Amino acid sequence: xxxxxxxxxxxxxxxxxxxxxxxxxxxxxxxxxxxxxxxxxxxxxxxxxxxxxxxxxxxxxxxxxxxxxxxxxxxxxxxxxxxxxxxxxxxxxxxxxxxxxxxxxxxxxxxxxxxxxxxxxxxxxxxxxxxxxxxxxxxxxxxxxxxxxxxxxxxxxxxxxxxxxxxxxxxxxxxxxxxxxxxxxxxxxxxxxxxxxxxxxxxxxxxxxxxxxxxxxxxxxxxxxxxxxxxxxxxxxxxxxxxxxxxxxxxxxxxxxxxxxxxx
Amino acid sequence: xxxxxxxxxxxxxxxxxxxxxxxxxxxxxxxxxxxxxxxxxxxxxxxxxxxxxxxxxxxxxxxxxxxxxxxxxxxxxxxxxxxxxxxxxxxxxxxxxxxxxxxxxxxxxxxxxxxxxxxxxxxxxxxxxxxxxxxxxxxxxxxxxxxxxxxxxxxxxxxxxxxxxxxxxxxxxxxxxxxxxxxxxxxxxxxxxxxxxxxxxxxxxxxxxxxxxxxxxxxxxxxxxxxxxxxxxxxxxxxxxxxxxxxxxxxxxxxxxxxxxxxxxxxxxxxxxxxxxxxxxxxxxxxxxxxxxxxxxxxxxxxxxxxxxxxxxxxxxxxxxxxxxxxxxxxxxxxxxxxxxxxxxxxxxxxxxxxxxxxxxxxxxxxxxxxxxxxxxxxxxxxxxxxxxxxxxxxxxxxxxxxxxxxxxxxxxxxxxxxxxxxxxxxxxxxxxxxxxxxxxxxxxxxxxxxxxxxxxxxxxxxxxxxxxxxxxxxxxx
Ligand SMILES: Nc1ncnc2c1ncn2[C@@H]1O[C@H](COP(=O)(O)OP(=O)(O)OP(=O)(O)O)[C@@H](O)[C@H]1O
Ligand SMILES: [Mg+2]
Numbered sequence: 001x002x003x004x005x006x007x008x009x010x011x012x013x014x015x016x017x018x019x020x021x022x023x024x025x026x027x028x029x030x031x032x033x034x035x036x037x038x039x040x041x042x043x044x045x046x047x048x049x050x051x052x053x054x055x056x057x058x059x060x061x062x063x064x065x066x067x068x069x070x071x072x073x074x075x076x077x078x079x080x081x082x083x084x085x086x087x088x089x090x091x092x093x094x095x096x097x098x099x100x101x102x103x104x105x106x107x108x109x110x111x112x113x114x115x116x117x118x119x120x121x122x123x124x125x126x127x128x129x130x131x132x133x134x135x136x137x138x139x140x141x142x143x144x145x146x147x148x149x150x151x152x153x154x155x156x157x158x159x160x161x162x163x164x165x166x167x168x169x170x171x172x173x174x175x176x177x178x179x180x181x182x183x184x185x186x187x188x189x190x191x192x193x194x195x196x197x198x199x200x201x202x203x204x205x206x207x208x209x210x211x212x213x214x215x216x217x218x219x220x221x222x223x224x225x226x227x228x229x230x231x232x233x234x235x236x237x238x239x240x241x242x243x244x245x246x247x248x249x250x251x252x253x254x255x256x257x258x259x260x261x262x263x264x
Numbered sequence: 265x266x267x268x269x270x271x272x273x274x275x276x277x278x279x280x281x282x283x284x285x286x287x288x289x290x291x292x293x294x295x296x297x298x299x300x301x302x303x304x305x306x307x308x309x310x311x312x313x314x315x316x317x318x319x320x321x322x323x324x325x326x327x328x329x330x331x332x333x334x335x336x337x338x339x340x341x342x343x344x345x346x347x348x349x350x351x352x353x354x355x356x357x358x359x360x361x362x363x364x365x366x367x368x369x370x371x372x373x374x375x376x377x378x379x380x381x382x383x384x385x386x387x388x389x390x391x392x393x394x395x396x397x398x399x400x401x402x403x404x405x406x407x408x409x410x411x412x413x414x415x416x417x418x419x420x421x422x423x424x425x426x427x428x429x430x431x432x433x434x435x436x437x438x439x440x441x442x443x444x445x446x447x448x449x450x451x452x453x454x455x456x457x458x459x460x461x462x463x464x465x466x467x468x469x470x471x472x473x474x475x476x477x478x479x480x481x482x483x484x485x486x487x488x489x490x491x492x493x494x495x496x497x498x499x500x501x502x503x504x505x506x507x508x509x510x511x512x513x514x515x516x517x518x519x520x521x522x523x524x525x526x527x528x529x530x531x532x533x534x535x536x537x538x539x540x541x542x543x544x545x546x547x548x549x550x551x552x553x554x555x556x557x558x559x560x561x562x563x564x565x566x567x568x569x570x571x572x573x574x575x576x577x578x579x580x581x582x583x584x585x586x587x588x589x590x591x592x593x594x595x596x597x598x599x600x601x602x603x604x605x606x607x608x609x610x611x612x613x614x615x616x617x618x619x620x621x622x623x624x625x626x627x628x629x630x631x632x633x634x635x636x637x638x639x640x641x642x643x644x645x646x647x648x649x650x651x652x653x654x655x656x657x658x659x660x661x662x663x664x665x666x667x668x669x670x671x672x673x674x675x676x677x678x679x680x681x682x683x684x685x686x687x688x689x690x691x692x693x694x695x696x697x698x699x700x701x702x703x704x705x706x707x708x709x710x711x712x713x714x715x716x717x718x719x720x721x722x723x724x725x726x727x728x729x730x731x732x733x734x735x736x737x738x739x740x741x742x
Contacts, residue, residue: 056697059689080696089697096694099685100712109708110698117699149712166698 006033009071009174009205010055016065016230017054024050026230027066032174035202039216039241040209042227043249048209049093051227052178056090057083071173085117087173091163091180093209097151103162104146107132111169135168139195156183164195171199176207181215193218213245226252290347296320299447302347306416306450309423315431319446322437329440332603333632333664334572336545339510346448346481404464410494411456412467415483418454425456429487433516433553433580441512441574442549449483449514457492457523466722468497482513488523490556495526497725511570512547521556521583526564528721530729533569538627540599543571550577554586557612562589564720566729567604568736576634578607581615581643588617591717593729595736596629596661605635605666610643610676619650622714624733625661626740632664637678639671646676654684655713657706657740685713707734 010032017025024047032038040048054061055068057080068075075083098106104125111131112122123131133143139161151159160180167175177196181189196219200206208219216224216238224240225232226249233256234240244252290298299320303313328339405412411422418426436446457463488494498515511533517525527550536543546569552561563577579588590606608617617637625631637648654663665682687709695705710733711718718726 053693056693058693079701080693081699081701084697084699092694092697096688096690098691098694098709098712100715101708102712106698106708109704110695110700113699113704170698 003033003035003202006035006202008032008069009034010075011069012066013068014066015051015054015063015068017050017061017063019050019061023064024061024230025054028227028231030225030232032205032207034173034205036205036223037200037219037221038205038207039221039224039238040207040227040232041211041224041241041244046227047230048227049178050230052090052093052176052207052209055083055174055176056080056088081113084170085114087204089167089170089172089175091160091167091175091177093178093182095151095154095159095163097149097153099149099152101150102146103148103150104129104132106150107146107166107169110166114170132165132169135165138168138198139165140191141165157185157188160184161188161192164192168195168199171204173204174207175199175204176209178209179211180208181210181212189215190218213241216241228253228256290345292345293342294320294344294346294448298346302448302450305347306419308419309427311427312419312430315436316447319436319443320448323440323443323447326437326440326443329574332574332634333630333666334574334601334603336572336601339545341444344480344510347450405467408461408464409458410461410463411454413454415449415452415454415485418485422454422456425487426454426485429516429518430483430485431516433518433551434514434549439549441547442514445481445483445512445514445549449481452483452485452513454484455486455494455496457486457488457494459489460491461489462492463494466495466497480511482511484513484515485518486516486525486527487518488520488525488559490520491522492520493524493526495722496528497722498527498529499531509543510545510547513549515548515550515577517550517552517561519552519554519556519559519561519583519586522558523556524560524562525552526562527552527577528725529563529565529567530721530725530732531565531567531569531573532732535569535600536571536598538598540571540628543600544569545572546570546575547572548575550575551580551607552578552588553580553582554588554612554615555582556586557583558585559583560587560589562587562591562720563606564589564591564717565593565604566717566721566732567592567594567602568732570602571600573600573602573604575604576606578609579617580609580611581617581646582611583615584612585614585616586612587615589720590617590619590621591720592621593624593714593717593733594622594631594633595624595626595733596631597626597736597740598629599627600629602630603632603634605633607636607638608648610637610639610646610648612643614645614647615643616646617648619648619652620716621650621652622717623652623654623663624657624710624713624737625654625663626657626737628660630662630664632666634666634668636668636670638669639673639676639678641672644673644675646673648676648678650678650680651716652680652682653713654682655710656684656686657737703734703738706737706740710734710737 008031012028012030015025015028042048063076108128115122141161160183184192221238224236224238226234234252290301296317299316303316434442437443455467486496519525533544533546554561561579567573581588588608594602594604596602606619619635621633623631623633633652639646652665656663663684667680669678692702692705711730718729721729
């Protein structure tokens with residue numbers, strides 16, 4: 001929801017980044033205010049996941065230019081775990097499996113770490129169990145997942161739900177959901193979207209990376225951005241997603257080239 | 265034997281036997297006279313001297329093993345002094361006198377305060393007002409007839425028991441280091457659990473040797489009579505320093521009918537610095553004989569220290585229906601080298617063995633699992649299950665697995681599973697994205713990896729071992 005007087009949460013200016021010497025982000029601009037929901041769409045390989053991981057601080061990517069401010073702080077100065085504790089959450093496109101580490105123990109450690117950072121009480125295993133089961137109900141997840149290794153052998157959709165469960169637990173300021181809808185069946189999509197909607201409030205913001213307009217029927221974005229070749233080349237309202245669905249991406253690029261040529 | 269060693273051994277004996285018996289430290293070098301001196305110093309019976317000399321003869325004919333996957337400069341066995349009177353650690357009056365670095369380590373490991381004091385060498389009477397824990401402990405054991413004392417005391421007070429069992433599990437000529445130990449061992453533990461007695465508490469070496477520097481050639485013998493059971497703990501998580509570089513211990517276990525011996529080790533010898541300078545060579549022979557029917561020998565080890573570890577706690581399953589177990593975590597970091605594993609020798613009918621080995625290599629270290637499962641023709645219906653998992657931390661470490669399987673009958677069943685995994689950057693990033701730093705992440709992954717072994721450890725030991733592993737791997741990632 002757009003509020004007139006809401007604060008800028010995230011401000012990205014001219015962000016450039018490389019991986020193994022190849023430039024992937026080439027001057028990306030994005031402003032996100034609290035209370036807003038943004039969708040980023042764009043062709044495969046345009047740099048959406050790269051952008052998400054850079055916000056979260058993945059060390060494989062080198063930022064070569066531009067700035068990222070988060071709640072008035074230079075985000076790029078923070079280590080990945082500090083960003084997470086400060087409220088940046090990334091739901092991964094491909095959540096990694098961690099064999100041997102029990103999900104409930106992992107969840108409790110992350111919850112308590114973040115809580116401690118916020119000056120709040122930790123939960124002991126019993127209290128945490130009650131807490132997490134409550135959150136799992138919201139996502140219609142079976143408590144069986146607590147006893148399994150983190151993401152190990154989870155189906156694609158189950159992994160995505162486990163991500164949103166963590167988002168629900170950690171109550172982030174800025175949540176970036178990288179293709180959380182891919183791999184979800186129709187029921188799961190509705191359940192996960194419901195979960196996300198319940199978490200959205202006027203103090204936080206959500207950035208959805210998606211290929212499908214379908215998700216945006218459930219989670220209605222305030223802004224839709226089109227990303228191509230490492231930049232955001234067009235921004236519109238939720239109707240832009242419908243247009244992309246019917247027309248594809250090519251026309252956006254053509255329009256963008258024409259516009260940049262005109263200004264040159 | 266190398267030519268140099270041969271020369272040295274054959275050199276005429278320069279140092280007088282008479283003068284050396286007066287001194288507290290034997291002159292460097294090894295020959296039959298050195299051994300006579302050790303035996304005399306310890307006032308040993310004739311049969312033990314004979315045992316030593318026979319071992320020495322065997323040792324002279326043996327070669328230092330070259331097959332382990334470890335590398336180190338040649339050891340000069342004539343440059344070692346083989347006897348020193350038991351040294352008291354210098355006693356400190358209070359905790360204030362203890363090296364702060366040592367205290368920091370204890371803090372990290374969560375070692376209880378009274379143990380910290382004892383380990384740091386603070387006098388026991390400073391720690392406990394009147395009654396020493398060790399004494400209380402001994403009294404309790406004596407009530408049920410358990411003998412738990414140093415090997416030297418046992419030789420003098422219970423010679424018939426020592427004579428009956430010593431060298432019966434590990435014959436003096438078993439291998440190069442066992443032969444050397446048999447020739448020159450100075451002390452160790454002796455433990456005897458009489459028929460039908462279940463030892464009421466875990467027996468810990470900590471209560472026995474905390475005031476002495478532990479010996480270079482330790483010798484331990486544990487005997488559980490019919491229906492007896494005991495859980496024995498060796499070592500502790502606190503770092504152990506030694507003025508000797510080479511340590512070659514021998515541990516023998518004997519379990520009679522329906523007896524049960526559980527032997528747990530946490531080994532944290534000084535491992536050398538991060539450049540691989542210094543550190544203990546730990547060449548150990550440990551073997552349990554499940555002699556009686558339905559007997560059980562169970563080894564659990566957490567190996568974290570030493571520059572070089574060479575160790576294969578084994579089980580000889582002689583009694584029908586006897587059980588052998590080996591649960592191991594071996595961690596190497598920096599330039600440490602470990603070649604460790606087990607041997608399960610099935611002889612009795614329906615004998616069963618389980619091997620669970622977890623190797624973790626970080627830094628530039630090398631970690632090898634070496635295991636033998638041997639099933640004799642007589643061992644009909646024998647079963648073995650082996651699981652060997654390796655985990656690599658970082659780019660420069662190595663993990664190796666050498667399983668050997670020999671089966672001589674077709675009614676037995678063998679299962680072997682192995683895996684190698686890596687703590688990947690993406691796993692650590694996942695943890696970081698959830699607010700968890702690399703150190704906590706590694707510790708959680710490692711504990712998950714070692715769970716099956718830690719479960720076998722006595723509770724407090726498990727907690728300390730968990731902390732120890734995180735400590736050992738500190739700074740190895742990120
Ligand atoms: N570690 C890497 N090494 C080499 N190239 C990389 C690496 N990571 C990303 N890239 C490249 O960067 C480009 C952007 O990838 P990214 O994953 O950000 O795309 P995306 O927009 O998320 O695509 P999709 O819609 O398929 O998820 C791709 O061409 C990809 O191959
Ligand atoms: Mg992507």
